[in-house]
Amino acid sequence: MNTSTENIKVVDHKINYNNLVFYVIDTTNSILNIDHTMGYDALILDASDPEYARIVLKKIRSHYNPEFYLKPVFLLNFKETKDPLLNNMHDGLMTSYDQVVSMSEVAKRIFLKTTQLDNQLIPSFEGQTVKKVLNYMYTRDIRTLKPIVDLNSSIGYTYPELSINFTNTEEPQVLEILEWADREGLIWPDFYERVYLCNNCNSGALSYREVCPHCNSANSKSEDLVHHFPCAYIGPISDFQNNIDSSLNCPKCNKTLRHIGIDYDKPSVIHHCNNCDQNYQDAFIKSKCLSCEDDIDVKYLVPKTVNIYKLTRKGRSAATSGFLSSSLEVDDIFGTINMQTLRIMLHYELEKVKESPAQKTSIALVHLENIFELYNKIGKKGERKLLEELVAVVRENIKSSDVIAFESSSTLYLMLTNTTSENAEQKLMNLTALTENLIKKNFNSFKVNLLYKVKMLDANKKAEVQLQELSKDFFA
Amino acid sequence: MEYLDEFFNYISSVSPSKLVRVFWFFFFFEFVRFFLVDFTTVLLWKITAVFRKKRVKEGRNLFWAEKPLISIIVPGKNEGKHIFKLANSLKEQTYQNFELIVIDDGSDDETKSICNSLKKNGLIDIFLSNDVRGGKASAANLGLRYSSGKYIIHMDADCSYDRDAVENIIVPFYYNEKLGAVGGDVQVRNYRESLCASLQAIEYTDTISIGRISQSQLGIYRIISGAFGAFKKDALDSVGGWDIGPGLDGDITVKVRKMGYEIHFEPTAICQTNVPVTFKALTKQRLRWDKSLIRFRVRKHRDVFYPNESFRISNFVSFVENITYSLVLNFKWYFYLIDMVLNYTSRLVFIIPMNFILYTINNYFKFIVFSLFRERKNVKAEYFMLYMPLMALYFGYYLRLVRTYAYLQELIFRRSYEDSWNPEKSSRQAKSLKL
Ligand SMILES: [Zn+2]
Ligand SMILES: [Zn+2]
Ligand SMILES: [Zn+2]
Numbered sequence: 023m024n025t026s027t028e029n030i031k032v033v034d035h036k037i038n039y040n041n042l043v044f045y046v047i048d049t050t051n052s053i054l055n056i057d058h059t060m061g062y063d064a065l066i067l068d069a070s071d072p073e074y075a076r077i078v079l080k081k082i083r084s085h086y087n088p089e090f091y092l093k094p095v096f097l098l099n100f101k102e103t104k105d106p107l108l109n110n111m112h113d114g115l116m117t118s119y120d121q122v123v124s125m126s127e128v129a130k131r132i133f134l135k136t137t138q139l140d141n142q143l144i145p146s147f148e149g150q151t152v153k154k155v156l157n158y159m160y161t162r163d164i165r166t167l168k169p170i171v172d173l174n175s176s177i178g179y180t181y182p183e184l185s186i187n188f189t190n191t192e193e194p195q196v197l198e199i200l201e202w203a204d205r206e207g208l209i210w211p212d213f214y215e216r217v218y219l220c221n222n223c224n225s226g227a228l229s230y231r232e233v234c235p236h237c238n239s240a241n242s243k244s245e246d247l248v249h250h251f252p253c254a255y256i257g258p259i260s261d262f263q264n265n266i267d268s269s270l271n272c273p274k275c276n277k278t279l280r281h282i283g284i285d286y287d288k289p290s291v292i293h294h295c296n297n298c299d300q301n302y303q304d305a306f307i308k309s310k311c312l313s314c315e316d317d318i319d320v321k322y323l324v325p326k327t328v329n330i331y332k333l334t335r336k337g338r339s340a341a342t343s344g345f346l347s348s349s350l351e352v353d354d355i356f357g358t359i360n361m362q363t364l365r366i367m368l369h370y371e372l373e374k375v376k377e378s379p380a381q382k383t384s385i386a387l388v389h390l391e392n393i394f395e396l397y398n399k400i401g402k403k404g405e406r407k408l409l410e411e412l413v414a415v416v417r418e419n420i421k422s423s424d425v426i427a428f429e430s431s432s433t434l435y436l437m438l439t440n441t442t443s444e445n446a447e448q449k450l451m452n453l454t455a456l457t458e459n460l461i462k463k464n465f466n467s468f469k470v471n472l473l474y475k476v477k478m479l480d481a482n483k484k485a486e487v488q489l490q491e492l493s494k495d496f497f498a
Numbered sequence: 499m500e501y502l503d504e505f506f507n508y509i510s511s512v513s514p515s516k517l518v519r520v521f522w523f524f525f526f527f528e529f530v531r532f533f534l535v536d537f538t539t540v541l542l543w544k545i546t547a548v549f550r551k552k553r554v555k556e557g558r559n560l561f562w563a564e565k566p567l568i569s570i571i572v573p574g575k576n577e578g579k580h581i582f583k584l585a586n587s588l589k590e591q592t593y594q595n596f597e598l599i600v601i602d603d604g605s606d607d608e609t610k611s612i613c614n615s616l617k618k619n620g621l622i623d624i625f626l627s628n629d630v631r632g633g634k635a636s637a638a639n640l641g642l643r644y645s646s647g648k649y650i651i652h653m654d655a656d657c658s659y660d661r662d663a664v665e666n667i668i669v670p671f672y673y674n675e676k677l678g679a680v681g682g683d684v685q686v687r688n689y690r691e692s693l694c695a696s697l698q699a700i701e702y703t704d705t706i707s708i709g710r711i712s713q714s715q716l717g718i719y720r721i722i723s724g725a726f727g728a729f730k731k732d733a734l735d736s737v738g739g740w741d742i743g744p745g746l747d748g749d750i751t752v753k754v755r756k757m758g759y760e761i762h763f764e765p766t767a768i769c770q771t772n773v774p775v776t777f778k779a780l781t782k783q784r785l786r787w788d789k790s791l792i793r794f795r796v797r798k799h800r801d802v803f804y805p806n807e808s809f810r811i812s813n814f815v816s817f818v819e820n821i822t823y824s825l826v827l828n829f830k831w832y833f834y835l836i837d838m839v840l841n842y843t844s845r846l847v848f849i850i851p852m853n854f855i856l857y858t859i860n861n862y863f864k865f866i867v868f869s870l871f872r873e874r875k876n877v878k879a880e881y882f883m884l885y886m887p888l889m890a891l892y893f894g895y896y897l898r899l900v901r902t903y904a905y906l907q908e909l910i911f912r913r914s915y916e917d918s919w920n921p922e923k924s925s926r927q928a929k930s931l932k933l
Pocket of ligand 1: 250252253254255272273274275276277
């Protein structure tokens with residue numbers, strides 16, 4: 023291609039080059055509404071103000087839509103920073119607009135790779151997040167997830183490609199997701215470092231110090247104990263000191279101490295607490311959490327391994343051909359059955375419907391559309407608690423012969439026996455209100471988008487097919 | 499049979515004066531000192547108890563009114579397993595205003611973790627640990643340094659104490675303010691474990707307990723057992739605590755005496771201890787004890803014999819008595835032996851058994867008579883009756899031989915400085931400074 027740099031001009035924040043439109047973002051863009059970049063092929067982000075650049079870059083890369091998070095972003099006027107996000111989540115550095123020439127090649131390579139991606143929806147929060155990271159890594163030819171020291175991260179380390187989807191304080195969740203991806207066989211861990219986290223808030227910002235075992239105060243004075251062999255006197259070194267010179271004299275026999283190991287030694291150390299006046303040797307080591315201010319005995323800290331993760335074969339192909347999550351942890355919530363059992367039960371239900379056509383049975387799909395935003399905040403334990411409460415509410419409002427099955431932590435199926443589709447519709451409207459209320463009340467006024475679809479069982483179709491149709495109708 | 503006839507013939511044929519000539523050692527020394535003197539003083543002690551009663555009662559009231567803080571110091575190496583039992587049993591004491599201070603002297607077993615957990619659970623008040631062993635004296639001194647009680651009680655981790663032992667050992671301070679230290683009565687807990695232990699149990703009840711009552715009466719009581727002794731903190735501080743030596747027991751008492759304090763033996767403050775169960779272990783223990791007589795009476799504290807300003811007649815008598823009866827008599831016995839061999843060669847076959855009979859009769863008599871004076875017995879007296887004949891061998895030969903060996907070793911080679919009881923670094927210093 024024969025293109026000269028002369029026709030590179032910025033017009034109204036845009037550069038047209040080589041059939042690509044670059045959109046330039048600098049502090050004069052009042053935007054920060056990322057939707058404005060929709061449709062542009064690549065972005066040039068002015069990084070003279072790293073603070074600003076960081077905010078914009080994070081908005082782009084943490085977006086749920088591949089249109090944004092996969093968009094090539096080039097940094098202009100970038101100066102080396104300590105920010106792992108800014109350092110790692112761009113696609114190239116520019117010092118002048120002329121470099122658009124080479125950047126366009128980079129962008130095209132990314133586009134090519136983007137077209138190869140599989141767009142399957144993974145039915146879990148972890149799955150979705152990991153797929154997103156895998157997509158990004160694939161389009162950028164990244165093979166490892168490497169932890170980088172980050173003072174802003176609550177655990178002290180950050181995995182830029184993954185952590186960008188979370189806030190600094192949500193960093194412990196990043197570790198959970200990595201553990202999940204490890205269990206799924208998508209990534210392979212290599213030990214990198216161990217961190218200890220607060221057992222209350224999971225923060226790694228801890229201040230360690232020796233404290234008095236009696237009153238937990240760190241206000242103490244430590245002294246060597248000195249043993250004078252000839253007279254067997256033993257006491258803190260201050261017993262031997264004087265105000266005049268630096269010689270040490272035994273308070274019992276008045277002799278001057280001469281030579282350590284010969285006439286005296288220091289068999290141990292003693293601490294004196296200035297707060298409660300106790301003497302002790304077995305100082306406790308406590309760590310104060312700088313985030314929640316809990317004072318924790320070190321043995322109760324939560325140890326976590328920070329690994330370097332390499333993509334496995336499954337992980338490498340997951341971006342282009344998708345992957346099946348093998349373990350749905352929502353399986354064993356009390357009051358539910360798993361999808362396998364649901365299919366079998368539907369099969370028998372169909373037999374019954376065939377025999378007595380008067381009997382009507384409905385199936386319903388319920389989807390909590392934006393629930394991952396909440397899971398993101400409340401973590402794995404909170405998620406489980408929420409689902410358990412949800413099941414309890416649903417169970418109260420359906421018959422005992424009805425069943426609930428989770429397909430993922432955001433999608434569940436109901437089988438409602440002796441229920442026409444109209445009745446089912448009515449029931450689900452009630453349930454929607456109840457669920458929305460429940461979540462709103464328990465989770466800080468979070469407003470969940472609950473969507474559902476109801477279908478009456480057709481005696482002439484296979485159970486499996488009917489479930490697929492329901493899902494297809496819903497997500498189409 | 500023929501021998502027995504001859505034996506009785508010989509015995510009955512000797513005139514009283516001849517009897518004394520042949521058995522002079524027994525009559526002049528053993529009988530006089532260990533029976534007559536002890537018996538008279540103990541009898542006197544029993545009789546005067548009536549007069550003391552009021553004083554003791556007032557002292558006890560005074561003690562309970564003041565309720566002083568008492569520091570109990572337990573130094574030791576690798577005693578973790580015993581400490582738990584000790585700390586628990588101390589909760590049973592009638593007197594509870596004490597702090598328990600445990601000093602770990604360079605243990606290399608789980609002692610440290612056991613004690614730390616006991617401390618966490620409030621069973622130990624102060625636990626200090628030396629990474630390097632410094633010897634029992636320095637461990638006790640470390641406890642003393644961090645104690646805050648008005649009285650200090652020294653205990654051994656592997657001993658157990660009567661419910662009122664702590665109270666009883668402190669009360670004497672409240673009716674005799676000249677006291678600097680009080681020793682408790684040590685009894686043998688494991689007397690059934692072996693013959694060796696049984697013999698020691700008799701020795702402890704007879705010679706040691708009764709002997710100490712009598713010594714205390716005479717004002718010459720000199721050894722406060724390391725297993726159970728109480729001190730005024732002021733007194734201990736003024737002598738700088740314990741010095742290194744082959745035993746904690748004797749030396750500190752002499753030092754406290756030299757400061758002008760009186761020492762008292764309290765037979766109602768009772769502690770039970772495990773004694774060595776084999777003669778091998780017993781020999782080792784006694785060699786250490788006996789060497790300390792030479793090191794402390796004859797060497798370190800020989801100034802009690804000098805008529806200087808700190809001279810006290812009771813100290814002088816105590817030392818003379820101790821040295822005479824232990825050291826001099828020990829060697830005098832060999833004179834007796836030589837005397838007999840040279841002058842009564844043909845009669846030895848009768849003299850030796852006769853000696854044995856005399857001693858045994860004396861032992862039975864002593865044991866039965868003194869039983870009347872013992873206020874609390876851990877064993878029925880009958881238990882020991884069977885063992886009594888062996889005591890003549892135990893006292894007369896076994897202990898004497900051990901003692902002789904110890905004295906010679908210490909007098910000639912100063913072996914106590916090589917005793918593993920103290921770390922080598924301390925012994926080297928002590929030896930070069932002639933302590
Ligand atoms: Zn000194
Ligand atoms: Zn304190
Ligand atoms: Zn915290």
